[in-house]
Amino acid sequence: MAAKLSLSGPSDSDTSSPSDQSVSGRSVNRSLRIAEKERRKNEAEDPFVLALKYFSDVEPGTPVNGNDQLERNLVCVEKVAYSKGLHPEAISIMLEFAMSLRMGSSPCVRVLKCLIPSSVVPQEAVVRAVVWLGIGKIPISTQVLFIKWVLTVFDMIDAKDQLRAIYGFIFSFVTEENLCPFICHLLYLLTRKESGNFACIVFQGRQPFLMHLLSLYKVFCPELVTLSIPSPMKNAFRNHNSPWKSALLAVQKRNGSQVSSSSLSLTAKDKTNSRKRKHCHLEVPALNSAVNKQAQTDSCSSRKVVPLVQIHSFAQLLENMHRIELPAQMGSLLGSSLTLQFLDCVQDESALLRLNSWLGYALHEEFLFCNDAGSFQNSEEALQFLEKLLSTLHFRQEGFSSIEVFLYKFLNAWDGSLLRPQILGLMSNIPVVTSSQIGQFLFEPLMQLFFTSSLFFKCGLMECLNNMLLKWLTWHSVVFLSFCSVLYPRNITLSGFKDSVMELVHFVGRLATVGLQLEGCHSLLLSFILDFYETVCDMFLKYGLPLVVMPPPGVFYPALFAADPVSVDRLAYIMYRYKVNLTSAKRQEKLKEQAFHISRQTFHEFNHYVVVMVNCLWNSKMFHQGMGVQLGEEVLLKSNVPQYSNSFDLIHHPAFLSYAVDFHQKVRAQVHSKPWRWYLEYLFTQGYDGLKQFVQSNISWQPIAGDGGSDDLATQQR
Secondary structure, three states: OHHHHHHHOOOHHHHOOHHHHHHHHHHHHHHHHHHHHHHHHHHHHOHHHHHHHHHHHOOOOOOOOOOHHHHHHHHHHHHHHHHOOEOHHHHHHHHHHHHHOOOOOOOHHHHHHOOOEOOOEOHHHHHHHHHHHOOOOOOHHHHHHHHHHHHHOHHHEOOOHHHHHOHHHHHHHHHOOOOHHHHHHHHHHHOOHHHHHHHHOOOOOOOHHHHHHHHHHHHHOOOOOOOOOOOOOOOOOOOOOOOOHHHHHHHHHHHOOOOOOOOOOOOOOOOOOHHHOOOOOOOOOOOOOOOOOOOEEOOOOOOEEEEHHHOOOHHHHHHOHHHEEOOOOHHHHHHOHHHHHHHHHOOOOHHHHHHHHHHHHHHHHHHHOOOOHHHHOOOHHHHHHHHHHHHHHHHHOOOOHHHHHHHHHHOOOOOOOOOHHHHHHHHOOOOOOOHHHHHHHHHHHHHHHHHHOOHHHHHHHHHHHHHHHHHHHHHHHHHHHHOOHHHOHHHOOHHHHHHHHHHHHHHHHHHHHHHHHHOOOOHHHHHHHHHHHHHHOOHHHHHOOOOOOOOOHHHHHHHHOOOOHHHHHHHHHHHHHHHHHHHHHHHHHHOOOOOOOOOHHHHHHHHHHHHHHHHHHOOOOOOOOOOOOOOOHHHHHHOOOOOHHHOOOOOOOOOOHHHHHHHHHHHOOOOOOOHHHHHHHHHHOOOOHHHHHHHHHHEOOOOOOOOOOOOOOOEOOO
16 A cells, blocks of 8 residues: 555655755755864874974974974874875975974984875975075085985976976086086986076086086087087986885885886885895886976977877877977887887987986896896896887887997896897997997907807807898998988098998907807808808998908808708808909999909908819819818828718718709619709709809809800809
């Protein structure tokens, strides 16, 4: 019955009078007031809120010694800071208390060390604290600690416009000897084009941090910076092991959020020992605006600034090229091809300088300054970081000076196995090094690694050096075709470039010679070595470099006597390409089209190698007078090898013996007047084009389809 009534009759809500609704509204408002009163009561009783109120209202001159209330409130703030982090208002209150020295300088350091932000840092609080530096009462050690804190949380500051507005005031602290390294770092992060006029101020000394800041000024105002800036420079802004990093990481882990700071770990780690850091800088940061606004106007310009994070296509990139704001963290440029295109197209070189600084800092911190090197072996973070760095280098086809400086240091401590493919990949992108420095920076550490490492490392290093040479030669060919010598970097002339290439080729020749002896002329190592000399033999015609360098005997003879036919065929192809390059060079030299001269020694080495190959493979004069390999008659007779002079011709050579047997089985039922030529044609049909080109270019013979000329063979003399 009740159910029927509820279904058929109107509901209570439908029949409620206005007076009932008014009573209900008053009841809700009363509940809200009670809840708000309860919340305020809880806040009033919250020790953290009371502590903040204490530091906000404390009178100047309040004594510190014996002040139990100060100690109790400071412990409360520290507990919250190290567990949850301080919200922006708390950061403002505590920073103002510390820098104003209301209770003297003794609690100042302790307060600064517990300024662990939970989200962002208010810019106004930082500006007020910077202004307090000008009073002159804060101890210099405390000033240094404060600037370190600003550098640590720089990317967490919610805006930078007011800080840039007091750029000149901050710049005035450069004269303070103890503050100078940290002030230069802060100025480097704040500098924009309008700040370049500070370059006219004379700096004393050539410390790395000063030179790094000047290098940025020189980009914006080159006419004001007369000093020569070395390039590449070593990492100027060192890691100072600030006391906030581990605490920030712990707060980040508990809050489950990412702390956006280029000087902090971007993923939480369990171990916080500064001497056992593990990849705290290796994750590429997300692309974020530097000022956390969707659209903004530069304080010193009427142009609207567009954050790079808002650019989603190449068309937008071109349209806003001169209005794009650089991201807060330059490492985020490595995240996509679009940002790398911006890096290539933008004329603002400060972007490249900042990215170089970020890369140098990350690489040095995680691979050079970390003692726990064994942890890298299975590190997914390190692997992903280096892979992304390699893809960036391949996209830009240009390296970074910070990577080069890092590699020169890292090679001296590298064991040859740690992240080997990635390190060798980075090394192959090293730009041209002057011949006077290449030995010290590159050859000496590589030589030690090569002779003490495995076969696979030797092969990897040969491939790396071949790729390095290819990049050098490709770069030179662009310069050569553009007829623009000013493109040569580091004041390297064409003559200096040739010297560097020659040093590299000779170095590889020495490594290859000893490496083949150590590895028993292993065919895998020989293959990588021949890859290198396939590049070397075509340097003149393919890349326009007026240089011809022959392989050493320690490479030539192992390839000639190799047990696999592919190596012999590749050697024949290399010698064929040497002949083509030398012939072209000689022709142009006679016509005076090239202002260079091929030495007689080079022609002599080439002719000697060709004679040896022809006498060995064709004329069956392996151990005759004048050959590169000579053995006494008595030794040869004791070997009990019949017809030892024929041991390495195209029939009896270990590499081709199986082909000779197969050919013999196929044609033994037939009678041929010229079996030698049939055998050559048979070899050529097996895909040995290098051997075919060598024979056709160096030996007088007629193919089967010819007129049946004589079988006599002779080399073409030069």
